[in-house]
Amino acid sequence: MIPxxxxxxxxxxxxxxxxxGFRDVSSAVAFAVRSRxxxxxxxxxxxxxxxxxxxxxxxxxxxxxxTDWMHLPSGTSGLxxxxxxxxxxxxxxxxxxxxxxxxxxxxxxxxxxxxxxxAATLKGGNDIPQAADALWTAVGLPLLVSPVAAFVLSYALVxxxxxxxxxxxxxVVNRRFRRAQAITAGAVAFGHxxxxxxxTFLVMLAALLAAGYDDGQSLAPMLVAxxxxxxxxxxxxxxxxxxxxxxxxxxxxxxxxxFVTQAVGFALQFAGAIGLGWPISTTHTMTAGMWGAGxxxxxxxxxxxxxIRILGYWVATPLATVAMAFIVQMALxxxx
Numbered sequence: 001m002i003p004x005x006x007x008x009x010x011x012x013x014x015x016x017x018x019x020x021g022f023r024d025v026s027s028a029v030a031f032a033v034r035s036r037x038x039x040x041x042x043x044x045x046x047x048x049x050x051x052x053x054x055x056x057x058x059x060x061x062x063x064x065x066x067t068d069w070m071h072l073p074s075g076t077s078g079l080x081x082x083x084x085x086x087x088x089x090x091x092x093x094x095x096x097x098x099x100x101x102x103x104x105x106x107x108x109x110x111x112x113x114x115x116x117x118x119a120a121t122l123k124g125g126n127d128i129p130q131a132a133d134a135l136w137t138a139v140g141l142p143l144l145v146s147p148v149a150a151f152v153l154s155y156a157l158v159x160x161x162x163x164x165x166x167x168x169x170x171x172v173v174n175r176r177f178r179r180a181q182a183i184t185a186g187a188v189a190f191g192h193x194x195x196x197x198x199x200t201f202l203v204m205l206a207a208l209l210a211a212g213y214d215d216g217q218s219l220a221p222m223l224v225a226x227x228x229x230x231x232x233x234x235x236x237x238x239x240x241x242x243x244x245x246x247x248x249x250x251x252x253x254x255x256x257x258x259f260v261t262q263a264v265g266f267a268l269q270f271a272g273a274i275g276l277g278w279p280i281s282t283t284h285t286m287t288a289g290m291w292g293a294g295x296x297x298x299x300x301x302x303x304x305x306x307x308i309r310i311l312g313y314w315v316a317t318p319l320a321t322v323a324m325a326f327i328v329q330m331a332l333x334x335x336x
Contacts, residue, residue: 002211005079009207012086014230017200019093020105021051021234024196027102027265027286028189031258035174037181046182047189048235054193055228058273059201073120078210080332081120082203085112088324092317101313104281106199111318115325123333142278146268147288153264154257154292161260177255184262191269192282193231199279200227251294251303261289284314 028051029043038046072078089108096103165173204223213219253261265285272280287310 001076002079005076005083006207006211009079009082009086010204010226012083012090013200013203013207014226016086016090016093016105016109017196017227017230018234019090019097020196020200021048021231022237023093023097023102023234024105024192024282025051025189025235027282028185028192031253031261031286031290032181032185035178035181035253035255035258037178037255037258038185043185044236046186048232050186050189051193051235052228052232054190054195055197055200055231056193056224058194058197059224059227072206072210074210074212077120079207080329081113081116082207082210084116084119084325084329084332085109085321086203087328088112088115088321091324092321096313096317099313101310102283102287103313103317104283105196106279106281107284107314107317108321109199109203110279111321112325114318115322116329118322119326119329120333123330142272142276142280146272146278146280147284150261150264150268150285150289151292153268154261154289155296157260157264158257158293158296161256165256174255177259180259181255181262184259184266187266188262188269188282188286189235191266191273191280194273195269195280195282197227197231198273200231251290251307253290253294253297257293257297258290261286261293264289264293 025044025047028047029038029040032038033040033043072081086109089105089112092103092108093105168176201223204227208219265282268285269280269282272278291307
């Protein structure tokens with residue numbers, strides 16, 4: 001059964017990664033397209049390219065981090081946890097895309113891992129050792145802190161940037177910041193690939209270890225090709241439902257505030273991936289950052305109903321994936 005579950009894990013990882021690129025491309029391009037810094041086609045092509053570069057560079061980072069925070073049981077017991085988590089994340093990502101709501105694939109994945117581990121424990125099997133502590137310190141806390149940091153930093157940085165541009169004509173300011181947005185949109189896509197590629201590689205490495213293979217270094221080219229290919233293809237297809245919500249329905253901002261949001265988002269992504277080893281949700285940081293930057297204007301045009309719905313989906317994401325993964329794992333445990 002180990003080859004069957006390993007194959008299922010690989011296939012589900014590919015689907016999950018495709019959906020990650022498909023949905024999260026909106027976070028990188030929505031504001032640049034909305035402010036006309038980039039056309040939609042150019043923005044998606046740029047996002048796909050920089051996503052690809054970020055994913056390729058993510059593998060050595062993931063290999064250095066290792067899977068110490070997630071010691072899976074060996075054999076089908078460990079692989080079934082990943083199957084349950086990935087399946088629940090895929091279902092939730094499709095649902096939120098259909099609703100046009102930005103939500104975190106990272107929250108969905110780790111919520112699924114927690115739900116699957118809980119089911120395994122209740123069934124008397126091996127759970128993920130110290131799962132609660134690991135998920136909180138390595139995943140939960142960073143994912144809660146990052147959107148708050150994005151909101152505060154984006155709100156605060158609007159003032160100094162506006163002060164620098166205070167003596168420049170508005171048309172010139174908008175033109176210059178559209179150009180800057182074109183650059184930071186690529187940076188956000190690169191940060192997304194670096195962040196989410198790293199987590200996908202960690203799942204793949206954990207699956208190989210649970211299946212009894214080596215640490216994955218010998219399979220590095222195959223893993224990189226699979227993850228980078230799935231992420232890039234997903235990005236090229238693009239999930240414009242969510243992009244419309246972020247760029248048009250949530251809040252209206254100018255190119256200056258769009259640039260601030262993207263710069264803050266990339267800085268948090270890069271610091272999390274390289275400096276702190278924290279998982280940072282691109283969707284959460286970009287959404288919260290735009291909310292913060294857009295709130296710091298004389299007449300903020302925040303659509304409060306949309307923001308309340310978005311926040312509701314953020315809260316529901318870990319709860320829903322915990323529940324779905326719990327059910328799937330209970331079913332798989334009964335079959336094993």
